[in-house]
Amino acid sequence: MGLFDFFKKKKNQDQVDLIGHSLDGLKKGGIVELDGESWEVVDIGYYDYGDEKEWDWKLVSPTREGFLNKDEDGIYFFKREDLKKLSIDPIEYLKTHEDLPSEIKFDNKLYDLEYSGAAYYVKDGNRSPVVIWDFEDDNGNILEILQWADEDFELFLGRRLQEWEIEDVLS
Amino acid sequence: MCYHKKKNGFSLLSLIIGIIVVFIILNILYSIFSAMRPIIWPGYGYYHRGYWGRTYYGHRYPSNRYPPGPANKGSSFGERFASKKGSSSFASRFSSRYGRSRVSGFRSSGFFGGK
Numbered sequence: 001m002g003l004f005d006f007f008k009k010k011k012n013q014d015q016v017d018l019i020g021h022s023l024d025g026l027k028k029g030g031i032v033e034l035d036g037e038s039w040e041v042v043d044i045g046y047y048d049y050g051d052e053k054e055w056d057w058k059l060v061s062p063t064r065e066g067f068l069n070k071d072e073d074g075i076y077f078f079k080r081e082d083l084k085k086l087s088i089d090p091i092e093y094l095k096t097h098e099d100l101p102s103e104i105k106f107d108n109k110l111y112d113l114e115y116s117g118a119a120y121y122v123k124d125g126n127r128s129p130v131v132i133w134d135f136e137d138d139n140g141n142i143l144e145i146l147q148w149a150d151e152d153f154e155l156f157l158g159r160r161l162q163e164w165e166i167e168d169v170l171s
Numbered sequence: 172m173c174y175h176k177k178k179n180g181f182s183l184l185s186l187i188i189g190i191i192v193v194f195i196i197l198n199i200l201y202s203i204f205s206a207m208r209p210i211i212w213p214g215y216g217y218y219h220r221g222y223w224g225r226t227y228y229g230h231r232y233p234s235n236r237y238p239p240g241p242a243n244k245g246s247s248f249g250e251r252f253a254s255k256k257g258s259s260s261f262a263s264r265f266s267s268r269y270g271r272s273r274v275s276g277f278r279s280s281g282f283f284g285g286k
Contacts, residue, residue, distance in 0.1 A: 049269075049270070049271070049272070050269060050270040051270075051272075052272065094260065094264075098260075098264075099264075115271075116268060116271070117268045117269070117270075117271035117272075118264070118265045118266075118268035118269040118270075118271070119269070120269075129261075129262075129265045129269075130265075131261065131264050131265050131268060147261060147264070149261055150260060150261045
């Protein structure tokens, strides 16, 4: 038992069960069990869409990255994916087109464009502009493409979470 | 002779115990300092835990996004962004889309309401 374990133990005893749609108490360093993996919260920020905000918890598991996203309607869980799995290269595509196509393939599955917009990602007082495309397949899987700069893209695959899917939250 | 041997053995044991005690104390002090480093040394985590890098915290913060230090101070986001506007398709794409509602889009209503 380390010098600080005493304090850690006390903190865990005060943990809050957050399974009821609220992630507000989930702090940096908190642990979430999702898809059979333990994810640690390593960053918290929010997207400012102008008159709307979405909170965002950046997660890492031993093998990959992801994030939880909460809006007025629910909680969403995304995992980082390789951009090379997309049927197009967004960097090259946007050099000759003003916008991404309305349909896109990922892992040979077809996704339809459902939303495209922009927001500021806000954290620690820094506001970073980001353009967002959300595509969805017939099963409700959401493919999210984020553009942070001309040649800086990220790809995430996610879905809306059901309450029971968040097995445990330690904050 | 026998007395001297016993005395020397005791001294060696004391020395070993002393070294171990000092080692433990130093270890504890190092642990305390390590735990307090992010507090007493602002910005420590940014560099040493890969805070700005893609490898660990890469999702929202590529290494070149918010370079720590004076380069980013004094110039607001608006100034930096405006300087790129016009020459950057990303900037114009962002400007033309910012403000589009998302909550009223497919996430809540199931139809494409954001575009």
